[in-house]
Amino acid sequence: xxxxxxxxxxxxxxxxxxxxxxxxxxxxxxxxxxxxxxxxxxxxxxxxxxxxxxxxxxxxxxxxxxxxxxxxxxxxxxxxxxxxxxxxxxxxxxxxxxxxxxxxxxxxxxxxxxxxxxxxxxxxxxxxxxxxxxxxxxxxxxxxxxxxxxxxxxxxxxxxxxxxxxxxxxxxxxxxxxxxxxxxxxxxxxxxxxxxxxxxxxxxxxxxxxxxxxxx
Numbered sequence: 615x616x617x618x619x620x621x622x623x624x625x626x627x628x629x630x631x632x633x634x635x636x637x638x639x640x641x642x643x644x645x646x647x648x649x650x651x652x653x654x655x656x657x658x659x660x661x662x663x664x665x666x667x668x669x670x671x672x673x674x675x676x677x678x679x680x681x682x683x684x685x686x687x688x689x690x691x692x693x694x695x696x697x698x699x700x701x702x703x704x705x706x707x708x709x710x711x712x713x714x715x716x717x718x719x720x721x722x723x724x725x726x727x728x729x730x731x732x733x734x735x736x737x738x739x740x741x742x743x744x745x746x747x748x749x750x751x752x753x754x755x756x757x758x759x760x761x762x763x764x765x766x767x768x769x770x771x772x773x774x775x776x777x778x779x780x781x782x783x784x785x786x787x788x789x790x791x792x793x794x795x796x797x798x799x800x801x802x803x804x805x806x807x808x809x810x811x812x813x814x815x816x817x818x819x820x821x822x823x824x825x826x827x828x829x830x
Contacts, residue, residue: 663689663742671741671790672783675726680715680738684723685745688755696741696791698757699784699800700748701823703771703813708763712736722746724759726783730771733779741787748806758787766815777819781826788827795827 747759764771
């Protein structure tokens with residue numbers, strides 16, 4: 615893969631990629647992380663695999679496309695091996711979350727969002743492609759991001775149906791990509807190197823979640 619030098623400071627192009635957050639929680643990353651993202655922002659996409667508009671990787675998910683500014687076309691796992699699942703919490707309600715990821719203003723997205731009320735799964739970026747969700751170049755390229763509707767300080771948002779639905783999704787991802795079901799390969803956003811995010815937070819029950827993933 616090749617890289618292109620950063621555009622000049624103050625140029626419209628420069629401002630565009632400095633806005634790229636590559637992070638969940640619906641906020642922007644710090645300047646140093648934006649600069650890190652700029653090193654791979656201009657990479658050429660991989661060899662295109664056949665794809666159709668609205669095609670899903672997870673059979674029971676619905677499809678809402680994230681803005682094209684919020685992810686990068688790729689050819690995973692040929693370009694990058696997928697070996698991580700990153701667990702996020704949105705810090706927003708369902709409608710706000712989808713609206714943000716559909717907007718080019720935020721330049722952040724995720725592959726999947728899981729709803730608190732009923733565990734519904736919405737896919738927004740193909741697993742083939744690189745979503746800007748982790749705020750770290752390597753983790754964006756190697757991982758699949760799953761957002762969960764709610765707030766890190768509200769444990770009531772982490773419903774039983776959400777846990778069960780998310781666990782089935784993660785189990786399916788791990789099975790298809792041969793990802794080990796353990797805490798080295800299924801991580802929280804807070805564990806991504808260089809992040810300033812805290813999700814999924816202290817109320818996320820990792821023991822419960824991993825048990826459900828293994829059972830699925």
